[in-house]
Amino acid sequence: MSSPIINLEGKVGLITGIANEKSISTGVAEACAEAGAKLVITYQNDKTRAFIEPIINRLGIEDVYLMDVTRTETIQEVFANIEQRHGKLDFAIHSMAFAKRDDLHGRVVDTSADGFALAMDVSTHSFVRLAKYAEPLLEKAGGGSLVTMTYLGSEKVIPNYGVMGLCKAALEAATRYLAAELGSKNIRVNAVSPGPLMTRAASGIAGFDGLMAAAVERSPLHSLVTPEDIGALTAFLVSDAGRRISGGVHFVDAGYNIVG
Template identity: 50%
Template sequence: MIPHVQAQLLAGKKGLIVGIANDQSIAWGCARAFRALGAELAVTYLNDRARPHVEPLARELAAPIVMPLDVAVPGQMEAVFDRIEKDWGKIDFLVHSIAYAPKDTLQGRVVDVPRDGFLTTMEISCWSFIRMAHLAEPLMKNGGTLFTMTYYGSQMVVKNYNVMGVAKAALESAVRYLAAELGPKGIRVHAISPGPLATRAASGIPQFDELLNKAQQTAPARSLVSIDDVGMATAFLAHDAARLITGETLYIDGGYHIID
């Protein structure tokens, strides 16, 4: 659960949360944390099938902007940012918490990945963040923070993570380049790397329960991370106190990534 927060440390900040699918989503943990700290939120849902699951959560957040966003549909990203510009005139932070690989592409060997599956994986999991950064830049008139979600499988070979590890490695590299390019405008960019979480997205990874058990038994904290742990750490980085932290991959995994 989000701890009780007295100070509205992000009051006056406005941000976009992309990737809420249900109340188990990492994006939901981030949204709850940002809202608890006083930020105003815009929320997107993937499609009409997802809408009934996301709209009640958006109401809980008192989100004034709730829109569809499938990054594979031309024009939908632009429509979201156009609405933000029209209603708010600015944006202070963005949380990009989406990734996708076709099932046959994800579950096969990297060496066998088909071209179309690879391109789809990279477009949705990596390029969409770059594009959102491009659209957010002119709205971050007084600086801001861009976040995306990654995983340890970008740096080490994790069984069954396969082509998603390749996509996340590209995403982390993009974070560094974006941080360098946008830093002079006061825009910070981070990759957030949680330990394994039982989200809907993770359900597509074979033998995921084994990965959870290994993480809990091996991590120095001997504990699995929660979506609220991820949310509060992410929200901290959006605060002005973190203004000189950028280009980082922040591990929120109980220390799992330091263990051989």
């Protein structure tokens, strides 16, 4: 009997950004756990910890740590715990973004300097920081994979997406540069670009229901993406089946990016 194409048995993976059952990262965690990975997950604060308890219990996750990317010491503590507990890391998933409401919904030209800096720090540079701390543990595993979550607003103007479009464009550029810099260590870096789906983050974007309706109407497959769809692609990318894939932006959006 042949082995499944997505097999993460023996691999240790860090997954960030789980906020509740509808999070993109929840779908990723479920797919990776089903493929056999040992998961480490993080939460932003005590309030979010309460919302993810059902996921922790359902998937039987033992390694759960606080990570607030605006506080470097919490990132350091997470990776110190991973090294102590597992001695290596095979993959890490970055799924976090933030912008002040006025900067998200307002004109880019009116974005405040501090708001721009905060959005870029949390949404983009946090991926660079994650890669920096993950690098030595990925090396100990003989290489591995880093994946971040982006969106079509990086290359097309999406109403009410504002400064986040700039952050995602920078995030995709960071993906390419990190892939080039870390490739010699057999570390692959990719971005996944889902179509619109209703998450807690998306609920803060005005008119998002219209974006979802347009995706169903105009996409070639006439459907919305689900966290499970995103999880399947991500699990593939971090598995050995994706061993020669690096530096790309990979759409999972029912084909909407070709017509959107």
